[in-house]
Amino acid sequence: MKTTIVSDNLIMLTRRNLVLPNAYLVREDDGFTLIDTTTRGAAAKLTDAASRAGAKIRRVALTHGHGDHVGSLDALKQRLGEDIEVLMPELDARIHAGEKVVEGKLAGSWPKVATRPDVALQDGDRVGSLEVIACPGHSPGHVAFLDTRDRSLIAGDVFTSIGSVQVTNHFYLRFPLAQMATWDKAKDLESAQALTRLTPTLLAVGHGPAVPHPVPAMEASLRSAVPVS
Ligand SMILES: [Zn+2]
Numbered sequence: 056m057k058t059t060i061v062s063d064n065l066i067m068l069t070r071r072n073l074v075l076p077n078a079y080l081v082r083e084d085d086g087f088t089l090i091d092t093t094t095r096g097a098a099a100k101l102t103d104a105a106s107r108a109g110a111k112i113r114r115v116a117l118t119h120g121h122g123d124h125v126g127s128l129d130a131l132k133q134r135l136g137e138d139i140e141v142l143m144p145e146l147d148a149r150i151h152a153g154e155k156v157v158e159g160k161l162a163g164s165w166p167k168v169a170t171r172p173d174v175a176l177q178d179g180d181r182v183g184s185l186e187v188i189a190c191p192g193h194s195p196g197h198v199a200f201l202d203t204r205d206r207s208l209i210a211g212d213v214f215t216s217i218g219s220v221q222v223t224n225h226f227y228l229r230f231p232l233a234q235m236a237t238w239d240k241a242k243d244l245e246s247a248q249a250l251t252r253l254t255p256t257l258l259a260v261g262h263g264p265a266v267p268h269p270v271p272a273m274e275a276s277l278r279s280a281v282p283v284s
Pocket residue numbers: 119121163193212236
């Protein structure tokens with residue numbers, strides 16, 4: 056697993072296969088918040104990366120419930136036990152609990168996850184230094200995390216940055232999977248607009264590299280996103 060120091064408080068963890076999503080370590084006074092867990096088989100690599108960066112993982116916060124983001128959650132819970140807190144967006148947690156929370160078909164993969172979150176995240180919640188921003192559309196409960204210290208934004212799968220910044224509501228040749236996994240394309244675009252209005256200083260996404268000073272690229276991505284009626 057490749058470790059990239061993005062800023063003083065943010066470390067990006069990348070799998071060798073670049074189609075697999077990033078995870079992030081956010082530095083807090085008591086250790087790290089891990090954002091997302093990538094696919095299965097990454098638990099040891101994630102805890103090793105945290106040790107190498109000099110602290111323990113204290114909590115695991117998820118941007119959404121898709122399989123490529125929650126894949127190593129159960130294994131991490133097994134390794135770290137009661138020492139970690141697990142936080143998942145409320146609607147996605149209810150989907151994982153077997154509840155039908157939306158009409159129609161869900162997009163993306165929703166594999167069985169045994170771990171029940173300790174906290175169901177809502178818009179406006181705080182996770183250490185991070186503010187939870189509801190941005191539904193890619194999944195029903197999708198959230199982003201805004202670091203209140205420096206306005207870095209961890210935006211999960213609302214945007215991708217493979218090649219260029221793109222909203223996941225429309226087909227993009229470099230990474231078509233993101234659009235295929237998006238549940239409500241109109242809501243996803245609204246969320247992308249709302250996240251752009253936050254004027255983040257850095258954009259960190261599930262798929263693709265971190266983008267410093269991202270607002271012009273985010274605005275361009277809104278213009279090229281296909282409006283959904
Ligand atoms: Zn996803």
